[in-house]
Amino acid sequence: MTSMTKHMTRRSVTNVVMLTLTGACAFLTVAVMFYILGYLAWHGGRALSWNFFTKLPAAVNVAGGGMANAIVGSAKLLLLACCIGVPVGILAGIYLSEFAGQTLGSVVRFMVDLLNGVPSIVIGIFAYTVIVLPMHTFSTLAGGFALGIMMIPISVRSTEEYLRAVPSSLREASLALGAARWVTIVRIVIPAAFRGILTGVMLALARVAGETAPLLFTAFGNSYWSTGWTRATASLPVMIYTYAISPYDDWHRQAWAAGLVLLALVLVVNIVTRMALARKMPLSR
Amino acid sequence: MASVGTVHSGNTVNVKSDQSADTPPRFSLPAKASAVASGSTRFKISGLKVLYGPKEVLHGIDMEISSNVVTAVIGPSGCGKSTFLRSLNRMTETVRQARVEGDILLDGENIESMDVVRLRRRVGMVFQRPNPFPKSIFDNVAYGLRINGHKGRLSEAVENSLRRAALWDEVKDQLHKSAYALSGGQQQRLCIARALAVDPEVLLLDEPCSALDPVTTAKIEELLFQLKPSCTIVIVTHNMQQAARASDFTAFLLEGRLVEYQSTPKLFTTPSDPRTEAYITGRFG
Numbered sequence: 001m002t003s004m005t006k007h008m009t010r011r012s013v014t015n016v017v018m019l020t021l022t023g024a025c026a027f028l029t030v031a032v033m034f035y036i037l038g039y040l041a042w043h044g045g046r047a048l049s050w051n052f053f054t055k056l057p058a059a060v061n062v063a064g065g066g067m068a069n070a071i072v073g074s075a076k077l078l079l080l081a082c083c084i085g086v087p088v089g090i091l092a093g094i095y096l097s098e099f100a101g102q103t104l105g106s107v108v109r110f111m112v113d114l115l116n117g118v119p120s121i122v123i124g125i126f127a128y129t130v131i132v133l134p135m136h137t138f139s140t141l142a143g144g145f146a147l148g149i150m151m152i153p154i155s156v157r158s159t160e161e162y163l164r165a166v167p168s169s170l171r172e173a174s175l176a177l178g179a180a181r182w183v184t185i186v187r188i189v190i191p192a193a194f195r196g197i198l199t200g201v202m203l204a205l206a207r208v209a210g211e212t213a214p215l216l217f218t219a220f221g222n223s224y225w226s227t228g229w230t231r232a233t234a235s236l237p238v239m240i241y242t243y244a245i246s247p248y249d250d251w252h253r254q255a256w257a258a259g260l261v262l263l264a265l266v267l268v269v270n271i272v273t274r275m276a277l278a279r280k281m282p283l284s285r
Numbered sequence: 286m287a288s289v290g291t292v293h294s295g296n297t298v299n300v301k302s303d304q305s306a307d308t309p310p311r312f313s314l315p316a317k318a319s320a321v322a323s324g325s326t327r328f329k330i331s332g333l334k335v336l337y338g339p340k341e342v343l344h345g346i347d348m349e350i351s352s353n354v355v356t357a358v359i360g361p362s363g364c365g366k367s368t369f370l371r372s373l374n375r376m377t378e379t380v381r382q383a384r385v386e387g388d389i390l391l392d393g394e395n396i397e398s399m400d401v402v403r404l405r406r407r408v409g410m411v412f413q414r415p416n417p418f419p420k421s422i423f424d425n426v427a428y429g430l431r432i433n434g435h436k437g438r439l440s441e442a443v444e445n446s447l448r449r450a451a452l453w454d455e456v457k458d459q460l461h462k463s464a465y466a467l468s469g470g471q472q473q474r475l476c477i478a479r480a481l482a483v484d485p486e487v488l489l490l491d492e493p494c495s496a497l498d499p500v501t502t503a504k505i506e507e508l509l510f511q512l513k514p515s516c517t518i519v520i521v522t523h524n525m526q527q528a529a530r531a532s533d534f535t536a537f538l539l540e541g542r543l544v545e546y547q548s549t550p551k552l553f554t555t556p557s558d559p560r561t562e563a564y565i566t567g568r569f570g
């Protein structure tokens with residue numbers, strides 16, 4: 001009887017300790033998130049004004065400057081990054097999940113993980129070497145290319161995971177109806193995994209949206225509008241970096257605002273895409 | 286006439302290939318099975334071996350399956366029933382290391398040399414667990430028609446298939462709802478409707494009722510009976526009562542070998558092999 005009570009006590013103590021520990025860590029994660037969000041909203045929100053979205057950066061000590069060029073620049077960079085990273089990533093993910101043999105598959109998978117682990121600044125140097133040097137100019141193209149490369153491994157692995165999660169019974173059902181393999185993949189497997197694949201792409205996009213290092217010597221920066229794709233362009237992360245390390249209070253406030261706008265940009269893209277697709281495919285699980 | 290044989294020992298099957306339709310069968314056929322006399326041979330299987338990697342699952346099966354009858358395949362778990370069924374429409378090929386030896390002739394044509402897409406259109410399959418696509422009820426049934434370039438009115442073909450699967454009355458007002466909204470039994474009948482939509486000559490069913498309640502099971506058995514004039518049916522079942530109720534012929538598989546293949550009443554009343562008797566009387570399996 002006593003041993004049983006003792007056992008029960010130990011068990012309930014373990015329970016309380018573990019529950020507290022796991023709960024506290026979960027709370028800590030959420031708290032950090034809210035702290036960052038709150039801080040960003042508080043400092044950034046105060047510096048936000050209509051001018052921020054419509055005006056070019058002003059000279060030091062001149063009031064009323066904005067970051068219109070950096071917002072457009074970031075949007076262009078991310079669009080280009082998606083054009084490169086998403087198709088390559090998704091198609092490679094489809095290959096890994098549906099076609100690759102065991103040996104080749106694990107080799108490719110390992111390489112993709114390696115690419116994911118390459119520091120972003122090294123990706124920047126790579127883009128600098130293959131695009132900036134031959135073209136003799138910093139450009140949106142080079143920056144978008146660097147970000148696109150960074151999106152590839154994340155998209156590949158998430159696409160592969162979500163395609164693998166599609167039950168093989170669905171594949172069998174389609175094949176047994178006389179569907180060719182590619183028909184099965186295009187009409188059954190990919191639609192069933194579509195939301196997951198999209199989530200992966202969104203994560204990849206959010207991940208590269210805030211990248212600064214690969215843009216420093218590819219997109220470089222620009223105090224003015226950058227037209228076309230082959231000129232140096234301003235971008236929000238680089239602006240945040242430049243403004244945050246400057247000695248001016250006004251620029252610090254603008255950096256906070258830029259941080260908030262960057263976050264909002266990613267969120268808006270995320271929500272809009274999800275809503276558009278949710279309406280289109282109400283039946284997927 | 287149906288080719289039915291008894292197995293005297295091991296894997297040698299003594300098949301009587303009596304082709305003349307009017308010759309009375311050697312054993313006395315009960316009224317139910319006498320309709321079979323008009324059925325011709327649909328599948329002629331000889332020396333069928335299936336290996337998964339180094340493991341041989343089927344050790345040489347010789348069997349003939351008549352058209353427009355229900356043939357049941359029974360046996361304990363792991364005896365190779367499902368593998369046998371899946372080799373009839375080459376679904377074994379979806380398993381990477383699977384190898385098939387021996388010949389399977391469908392209406393005299395070797396299925397190995399047939400285009401697999403064409404084969405699976407002629408030989409449909411229904412799986413153990415209902416596996417509707419994450420699409421609407423309508424799209425589930427229409428899928429096979431769409432991928433095969435169906436000409437004519439889709440909605441008529443869909444209605445017809447749903448009627449044949451005895452599901453029309455239950456779903457006619459909700460054709461565009463998700464198939465996942467249906468109950469398990471309805472989903473399984475939807476899968477049957479989906480398979481019937483492409484008008485297969487043979488329908489393979491792999492334990493179609495194992496996940497269903499008795500009422501739904503009875504509906505599906507009734508359905509098999511109605512399909513008989515238009516379809517050759519091979520059903521793998523774990524349930525001996527089901528085989529006895531719903532089939533005209535029964536094959537008993539044990540450890541990858543065909544032990545006995547008889548008209549169903551004969552197999553269940555006077556089995557010629559002691560192992561069959563042991564199995565059907567519940568002494569093992």
